[in-house]
Amino acid sequence: MHTIASYSSDRRKLLSGLFINSLLCLLLVFPNTAKAAEDQQATLFVTTASGMILEVFSELDPLQINIMHSWRVRLSKSGSPLSGASVTMSGGMPDHDHGLPTRAVVTEELEPGLYLLEGIRFHMPGRWQLVFSIEKDDNSEQAAIDFSL
């Protein structure tokens, strides 16, 4: 865009090109600011005993039953993203002795420490319990989250 705008003889095009270019620069310089504006607050979060922070950003917020959707799960420790971990989730409804209706799977690490968890659907109102297992470099840790729908 910058190249096209710079060589354009049309002054208006040049200005709009420069404007867009400077916006892109802002995005590059302040990626976190841009993300914060795009993001909602974490839908769910937990800090484990070891100080690991797990935040869930749900595509469906607030959470609702009977709708298939995805989550982005952010993992960090001491302010640094926890990248390259193997993340799995299990869980269920303790009051009904059954598990989750779907098997959600991490399909991608979108950026360091931010994982895409696909295939989430809850099918009953009530108390849910999720257990995340995080494994990295022979270390394994679990993070449990309780919530009600």
Add this chain to the structure above:
Amino acid sequence: MMKKSLLVLLPAAALALLVWNLYSSRLPDSWTDQQLASIQSLSLYNLPPLAPDPSNAVADDETAAEFGQLLYFDTRLSSNNTVSCANCHKPELMFTDGLALAVGMAEGPRHTPSLLGLSYSPWFYWDGRKDSQWSQALAPLEAGVEHATDRLSISRLIAEDATYSDYYEKVFRAFPDIESMSLPQSASPLGNQAAQENWASMNTEEQRVISRIFSNVGKALAAYQRKILPGPARFDQYARQLEDSNSTQQGDLLSNSEIAGLALFIDQAQCISCHNGPLFTNQDFHNTGVLAVSGQLPSMGRYDGIRIARDDPFNCLGEFSDASPSQCMELRFARDENDLVGAQKTPTLRNIDLTSPYMHGGQLNTLLEVMVHYNDAPVSMLNHNEAKPLGLRSSQLEQLRDFLLTLTAPLATEDKWLQSPASLKP
């Protein structure tokens, strides 16, 4: 002395038990905010529009639905010209048959489920062995106890019937020239031995052409079935009036017994756990300790169903599906663990009064029997019963039953879809 006191105590205890059972709890004057939210979550007025089915490109095509309606009522889609889809899914019985077990060419192993609002479900059959309505529609056609026909015979019928050929070409473009392919008369990989041998004698391309026609028949049948939708009932009128007031009494829309039943449904009896949303079903699978069908081994339920669905060539990820893999979320992320043994699909409760008997094998004849079953929550024959005993009195079970009667209403479907199309009538 002992005898005398027993003579007094026993009748007193019996009387106390009788009074306890018949005593109906007093209704509150108004609903709490949480109760109101639960009630609104069940209202048909809050049912979202039917989402597209990405695996069926003609799911919402009106011409496909007309084609599907013709096929649905046509008994020529059976080996002896006596069985159509409407034999078991009768419009006048809310698309059920009133029987414990379905009867096509012979008695089948399962109770006929209602088709009301079924297009909203991601899974089909009691055990969820099918992941789309079009794929579901194919299985009975080739099942020996149902239509007992085969995909090649159906392809031939469409080729030979001018109305069907026209419809096919309008909806799916050119109909393949199967007459010139020198194929056997009937063939299917799932039919009787002769049909299977014939199928094996065909080359892969011929098989694909016939399976493609067959899958399109399913897609037209699904387009028709997407028209079958429940209409607002007394309960929904009641819920709508509650938008302006939280008083439990809303004129004479619901009786005291029905209102008490509603309160039990959403709170103490926790029916809403599984029978949730405007269709009164979460479209998922639960083991609720229902006895095996007489003469059958207990059903493995969803545990087997998901495995069958994954292996099905007509599933969302298969070559006959119109969806991209990223649109097959339910199939890709389905669970298959041991806790699904014996789990059957939650049915809708819309018009439930008109669709007896109940459960996957029609094991229970009346709604009151169903209430008693859930009140007792018996031990499951396989795995465990997710439901817990409710400890409700018999008067409360009747109130729950009375509430379910408020879900009966005419369908939202236009009349023209509820009968055999004129061109099929003799």
